[in-house]
Amino acid sequence: MTATHPTRPGEWFDTGMGLDDIDAGHFRMDITTDRYTDRDYVQREHDNIWMRVWQVAGRESELPEVGDWKEYRLLEQSFVLIRGRDQRIRGFVNACRHRGNMLCNGKGNAKRGILCQYHLWSYDLEGKLKGVLRQEENDLTALDKEGLGLLPISVECFAGFVFLNPDPDAEPLSDFLGEVVDFLSPYHLDEMDVVLDVREALNCNWKVVMDAFEEGYHISGIHPELLQVVMIDPSTTRYHFFDKHSVSCAPFEVAGKKYGLEEQIEGIMKLPETFPSVTASLPRFQELVAEYRDANGELAFPEGVTPRTVLQTATRETLTGMGFDVSGLTDAQMSDNHGWVLFPNFFMTVRAGEATVILAQPHESGDPNKCYWHIISVMWLPDEYKDALRTDHIEVEEPGSFKYFLALQQDYEQMPRQQIGLRNSRLDHMSLVKEEVVIAHYHSVVDRYLSDAVQ
Known part of the structure; x- marks a missing residue:
């Protein structure tokens, strides 16, 4: 008999809005470029956003x-x-x-x-x-x-x-976050330890950093290594918009549309390069995969079983066995990264047992072409691993001297290139596609604050 669970916040994904459900006309899909390059914008953001928000x-x-x-x-x-x-x-x-x-x-x-x-x-x-x-x-x-x-x-x-x-x-933090509190609480982020803490100045506007992590449209171009496990299929992505914040998710599964089973397994085995905590679940994942191989080593999954569902089972069993409570998380949250945007400068990918946060902040010089990004990765660690894996803060002084894990390194190299393009005076706006609706929602909140319409 299958155990039943009460409704869990992560189940929003099952009924969340897809692209076909979203009226892109509700948002501005043309984003003016002066907000990335104009010093007057820096002062307006200072007064109307940074001095007013959590x-x-x-x-x-x-x-x-x-x-x-x-x-x-x-x-x-x-x-x-x-x-x-x-x-x-x-x-x-x-x-x-x-x-x-x-x-x-x-x-x-x-x-x-x-x-x-x-x-x-x-x-x-x-x-x-x-x-x-x-x-x-x-x-x-x-x-x-x-x-x-x-x-x-x-x-x-x-x-x-x-x-x-x-x-x-300021209003209480709980009021500012609203429903976000209930959605994030089952991850038990407060029980996780910091395993990466790096801050570095970048040659781009802070909103370029936010935009870069608010869509998966760039994965094919910037992160091709992820294509073995991330399905670039807009029809499967789900979105949930709050008043000021948002969450979206694209399932981690190719499901044979392009890659065979062995290639998908290989892709999952490489996930620790981007998502380190997967390492702990891989031994159990390999054991479960082996159960589906015949005497000749050929792999075949029955209907309803995929590399993604096997990873979910391995992750839940591994984390539970180590003493981490994942009972409030869905099976999909065992494998899929949910991308959270908390206004104004917090982006987080989170799955069971780990999260990576990117914080973007304007540069103290007031130069709109510069900013800081601050990477904080947290992971749930058994007591015996805490001292070995916890890390101290690193402030990068020499540009390019710190090497991030692969996906972040690729974004690190891309963002300054975009800023160079945005500085061209004849380019007066960016033209978003529907897959970038999270960016459109985000900038609608920016506009509300700059117009002083947010209470």
Whole structure:
């Protein structure tokens, strides 16, 4: 008797919209190029997006101990995140209330509180002004000190990520994310460890980075190695649009349309080059595949069984056997990567046991032709592997010196090429095709914020 499960959020894919269900006319499919090259756009985005929205500033695991802090920079703004004695992570403007001196640079620990090195004013972990050099001589009363604490910003955590909003009166993060919270919770991202953490400056606009990961239309041209396992069939892709965010998925299966069974198996065996956590499931995958070979080694699957479904079974059995709860995930989520876009700058591919996040951020110079991308890959690890596989943050100073895994390296090399093209003055807009509807939806949200229509 087959076990039944209550409705799981991942089942959205079974009833999700396909391309035929989407009215592309609902979105603008011509995207103006000045938003990628115009300095005025940088300032408009600064005022109407970056100073108003929730954005990921890192992982909770970066600040494990009381007093641990890190600086988060956004254009010319600097903030500090710090874990308090109550274990809560708080955020403040990174400036002393006395003369505005920057308090924190990089990362560190201030268990006894934050001390300004300029005139030795000190603050506790909750941002309250604790001490002033020669307080009595300078006629500062307790009442004065009460109003001179660090300026707070909004900080909340979800799925192991620290979200920051420069607006101290921001709506709750749960309201900003909405249904996304329920959709992502079954992945247990908060239980995963960081296995890649790299940030690097790129010669392109930050929205070029976002656009690059919002469609699979480019796979044939940029990632041909994935064609053995990713079906480039627009009719099978499914979409779900939220108010500000979106999720889409193209199944990981060729199903014999172009490649035979052995070639599909070979493609799955190469998946760790792009999706490292698949490695743990491959031994079980090979055992299950072997059960379908005859005495001569010929492979034949019965109706309803494909390399994709075998990978799903192997992944569920492997992760469950290692102690990771995947009961809230569908079989499709064992194999298929769901691509999440959280406005304004968060893209994530996620499947059972692992996720890779790409964060795009404007460059502090204000140059629209430059940005940063920040890659954070997380994976569920048994305790005995945590110390060996966890990694520290890498800030790449020499362009091209860090080699990403294959698919990311290919995107890394492509994006600056697009920016060069976008800078041509006669090209006044991009012309999207229907398969790029996620990009169209994303830019509709950008437009709403820039028109100040979002509450």
